[in-house]
Amino acid sequence: MGKVVNMGLKLVILPDEAMGHVLEQNMGNARFLWNNMLAMYINLYMLFSFNGCPLCPNIRNFNAMLKMLKQENAFLREGESTSQQQVFRDLVNAFNKFFKEGSGYPKFKSKKDLRQSFRIQKNGNNIRITNRRIRLAKLGYVHYRTSSKYKKLLKNSKINNVTVKRENGKYYAIVNITTTLEELEKTGEDIGIDLGLKNLATLSNGQEIVNLDLKKEDAMIRKYQKKLSRQKYMSKNYQKTLRKYHKWQDKKNNKIQNAYHQLSKYLVEKYDIIAMENLNIKGMFQNQRWAPKLQRISLYKLVNMLKYKSEWYGKTFIQIDRFYPSTKTCNICGYRNDNITLDIRQWTCPSCGTHHHRDTNAAINILNEAIKIKYKQTI
Structure with missing residues (x-):
C-alpha cells in the first residue's frame, strides 16, 4: 500500500528581463513586510509588557499589521497576496519556535543577502504547471527546466505551494506537492x-x-x-x-x-x-x-x-x-x-x-x- 507524503521539487526557472523584475519586486515585498512587521511587533511587545500584558505573536495580530501596511504602501497591493500572507505565518512560526523551543530570535532580513525568496500558496487555479512553463498568480508564465521524473510527479500530484527564490545568481521554484510513494520491501x-x-x-x-x-x-x-x-x-x-x-x-x-x-x-x-x-x-x-x-x-x-x-x-x-x-x-x-x-x-x-x-x-x-x-x- 502506498504512503501519502509531502515533498519539494526544485525547478530551475528561466525568467526574461521583465519577469525577473516582477520576481525581484515580490521578493522585495516579502522582505519589506517581514522587517516592518517584526519591528512593529517588537515595539508593541515592549509597550504591552510595560503595562503587564505581553502581546501574543498570533496570526490575528500580524494580519492586522499586514492590512495597515498595505493601506500605507500602495506598491504592496500590486504584489501577489498569498505570498504576503505567508510572511506573517512564517513570523508566527519563528516566534513560536523562539518562545516554545528556544530557537534563535527572528532577525531582520538584508537587501544585500544573496538569497531572497517568497512563497505562493495554492488557491484554486492561481498556480498552473504545463510541460514547459509554470504560471504564478498575478505574475504570469515563466519557463522552467527539470528532469522527466519531476515532470511526471508534477503532472500526477497535488500542488500545495510554490517557493520562488534567488540563490547564487539563479532563480528556482520549489514546488511542494502531495504524492503517494510505494514502501520498500x-x-x-x-x-x-x-x-x-x-x-x-x-x-x-x-x-x-x-x-x-x-x-x-x-x-x-x-x-x-x-x-x-x-x-x-x-x-x-x-x-x-x-x-x-x-x-x-x-x-x-x-x-x-x-x-x-x-x-x-x-x-x-x-x-x-x-x-x-x-x-x-x-x-x-x-x-x-x-x-x-x-x-x-x-x-x-x-x-x-x-x-x-x-x-x-x-x-x-x-x-x-x-x-x-x-x-x-x-x-x-x-x-x-x-x-x-x-x-x-x-x-x-x-x-x-x-x-x-x-x-x-x-x-x-x-x-x-x-x-x-x-x-x-x-x-
Missing part, C-alpha cells in the same frame, strides 16, 4: 552509523565512508571571495567575479547533494533500521577546530535525508541519546573504558580482551541501543 538487515570528521561515516558492519574531496571547490571559492572583497560593490568587475563565485558555490553544493542523495538512498533501500546518535551539530560548531570542517561536509543534510527517506519508504530511523557512551563501551561485554580520548583510534577491552576499532565499535553500540529502544516501544 523489508530486507531483514539493520545498520548503525557513527558520523565523524575524519571519515564521513563508519557503519556497524565495518564499512567506512570517506569524506568528499572538496579541496578544489573550497580553494576556488576562497579565491573569488578575496577578489570580491577588493572590488567595488556591484561594479561590472564585481558582478563578473560574483558569477564565477556562484559557479563554484553551485559546483560544491551539487557535489554534496548528489553524494548524500546516493548514500541515503543506498542505506534506506538496504536496511530496515537505520540508527545514529542525535548529535548536537549546532553545539559542535562552537569548537573552532571543528567548525570549518563541519561547514564543509554539511552533516545535517545527510541526517535530514535519512530521516525523511526512511519515513517515506517505510523504514525505521532511530537517533539515540547523544550522551550515550557508544565509543567507550565494549560491544561484546559492556565494559566502559573512560580512558578513551579523541586521539585513540583503536583499543583493547581490559575485561574481555576484544580489540576494537573505535568508530566501528561505536556504530555497533549505536545499533544495539537503537534496537533496545525499538523493542521498548513495541511492548
Whole structure:
C-alpha cells in the first residue's frame, strides 16, 4: 500500500528581463513586510509588557499589521497576496519556535543577502504547471527546466505551494506537492552509523565512508571571495567575479547533494533500521577546530535525508541519546573504558580482551541501543 507524503521539487526557472523584475519586486515585498512587521511587533511587545500584558505573536495580530501596511504602501497591493500572507505565518512560526523551543530570535532580513525568496500558496487555479512553463498568480508564465521524473510527479500530484527564490545568481521554484510513494520491501538487515570528521561515516558492519574531496571547490571559492572583497560593490568587475563565485558555490553544493542523495538512498533501500546518535551539530560548531570542517561536509543534510527517506519508504530511523557512551563501551561485554580520548583510534577491552576499532565499535553500540529502544516501544 502506498504512503501519502509531502515533498519539494526544485525547478530551475528561466525568467526574461521583465519577469525577473516582477520576481525581484515580490521578493522585495516579502522582505519589506517581514522587517516592518517584526519591528512593529517588537515595539508593541515592549509597550504591552510595560503595562503587564505581553502581546501574543498570533496570526490575528500580524494580519492586522499586514492590512495597515498595505493601506500605507500602495506598491504592496500590486504584489501577489498569498505570498504576503505567508510572511506573517512564517513570523508566527519563528516566534513560536523562539518562545516554545528556544530557537534563535527572528532577525531582520538584508537587501544585500544573496538569497531572497517568497512563497505562493495554492488557491484554486492561481498556480498552473504545463510541460514547459509554470504560471504564478498575478505574475504570469515563466519557463522552467527539470528532469522527466519531476515532470511526471508534477503532472500526477497535488500542488500545495510554490517557493520562488534567488540563490547564487539563479532563480528556482520549489514546488511542494502531495504524492503517494510505494514502501520498500523489508530486507531483514539493520545498520548503525557513527558520523565523524575524519571519515564521513563508519557503519556497524565495518564499512567506512570517506569524506568528499572538496579541496578544489573550497580553494576556488576562497579565491573569488578575496577578489570580491577588493572590488567595488556591484561594479561590472564585481558582478563578473560574483558569477564565477556562484559557479563554484553551485559546483560544491551539487557535489554534496548528489553524494548524500546516493548514500541515503543506498542505506534506506538496504536496511530496515537505520540508527545514529542525535548529535548536537549546532553545539559542535562552537569548537573552532571543528567548525570549518563541519561547514564543509554539511552533516545535517545527510541526517535530514535519512530521516525523511526512511519515513517515506517505510523504514525505521532511530537517533539515540547523544550522551550515550557508544565509543567507550565494549560491544561484546559492556565494559566502559573512560580512558578513551579523541586521539585513540583503536583499543583493547581490559575485561574481555576484544580489540576494537573505535568508530566501528561505536556504530555497533549505536545499533544495539537503537534496537533496545525499538523493542521498548513495541511492548
